[in-house]
Amino acid sequence: MREHDHVPSARERRTRRFDDDEPQFLKRTRHPVPGAGFDTNADTDSPEVGDRWSSWDQAVQGPAPHPEWLVTELAAVDSELGVLKTGKEADVHLVRRHVPGTDRSCLLAAKRYRDAEHRLFHRDAGYLEGRRMRRSRENRAMEGRTAFGRQVIAGQWAAAEFGALVRLWEVSREVGSIAVPYPVQLLGTELMLEFVGDAEEGQAAPRLAQTRPEPAELRSLWDQLLDALTVLARAGLAHGDLSPYNLLVHDGRLVLIDLPQVVDVVANPQGRDFLARDVRVVSNWFRSRGLPGDLIDPVGLTTRLLGEAGIR
Structure with missing residues (x-):
């Protein structure tokens, strides 16, 4: 059989297709992210170093x-x-x-x-x-x-x-x-x-733990927190690791951050415990900052939030 009559095997065809496609794949991926293993300066059209x-x-x-x-x-x-x-x-x-x-x-x-x-x-x-x-x-x-x-x-x-x-x-x-x-x-x-x-x-923006709010602002932040917890509960969710360190205060507004561990309080067997801990931790912080004790009832709040989530 002459050289140009050679019929490539299935394995050769698979290898050839992969090799042929690879340069095009690398060319299409011209927006590398850190840690992706690509040289950000390999393309002459790349932006400035860094x-x-x-x-x-x-x-x-x-x-x-x-x-x-x-x-x-x-x-x-x-x-x-x-x-x-x-x-x-x-x-x-x-x-x-x-x-x-x-x-x-x-x-x-x-x-x-x-x-x-x-x-x-x-x-x-x-x-x-x-x-x-x-x-x-x-x-x-x-x-x-x-x-x-x-x-x-x-x-x-x-x-x-x-x-x-x-x-x-x-x-x-x-x-x-x-x-x-x-x-x-x-x-x-x-x-x-x-x-x-x-x-x-x-x-x-500073974390809640870094702030020293006056009484009026402290009450406003507490009310905002109650609203946020209620919205989460109605969605069937608990933050899962809520604390004064993953709440930001920006222009008087309380902003929730760090939500990778968000918990489905219904599907997760420990959902009740995560929700109760969220409430307990933030309640303790507000109490330590001088919020009147009659406004803080962690047990009652947890029960109400579980009801909002459909758990009795």
């Missing part, structure tokens, strides 16, 4: 209509400005998304969950109850905490937080009694959020 093209077109996008302040142009560039917060499960970075040569710009908080080589969410077993993946392989990997399983869990935390924020953002547009950062996008284990704080100075 910057990256906006990943908006690759990501799961936040709810429409998108806020007017949000930059969604495909020509936008994301510039890293520093770290806002470090934690055991994720680090939060300050990112400026802008269109070069224009005045289109916004600040975003990029929350990046730990990869499989680092410590993930502490006490994750309890929070994962009631969350099951469709594929048994993923469930087994999560239960065995294999490297793949830990990566699946990391993705679950990012997706859970994004989903909760989308749901609560849409509720806030309807009832206005709960405030959360706008969920901009989700890509892998990176969640991009609205920056809550002074955009001109790049100064994040």
Whole structure:
């Protein structure tokens, strides 16, 4: 048989198709995210060193209509400005998304969950109850905490937080009694959020634990918290790790953050306990700051919230 008459085997055809497609795949992925394993400067069209093209077109996008302040142009560039917060499960970075040569710009908080080589969410077993993946392989990997399983869990935390924020953002547009950062996008284990704080100075809003509110403001914040807890309960949810450290105060408004461990109080066998702990922790803080005791009844509040969630 002559050389040019050679008929490639099925294995050769599969290999050739993969090899032929790979350069095109790499070319299409011109918006690398940190940790993705791509050289951000390999493309001659790449932005300045330290910057990256906006990943908006690759990501799961936040709810429409998108806020007017949000930059969604495909020509936008994301510039890293520093770290806002470090934690055991994720680090939060300050990112400026802008269109070069224009005045289109916004600040975003990029929350990046730990990869499989680092410590993930502490006490994750309890929070994962009631969350099951469709594929048994993923469930087994999560239960065995294999490297793949830990990566699946990391993705679950990012997706859970994004989903909760989308749901609560849409509720806030309807009832206005709960405030959360706008969920901009989700890509892998990176969640991009609205920056809550002074955009001109790049100064994040203080956590509730850092504030010393006067009596009138303290009462206002407590009332806002009750409204937020009620909205969560009516959605069948509990924050799961609520404390003065994951509540922001911005222009007198209480803003809920850090929602990866959001708990379905009905599906999770420990849902009641998580809700009761949320109420107890924040009630203790407000009492320690001088809120009158007759306004604080953790047991009664927990019972009422469980009723709002449909649990008697």
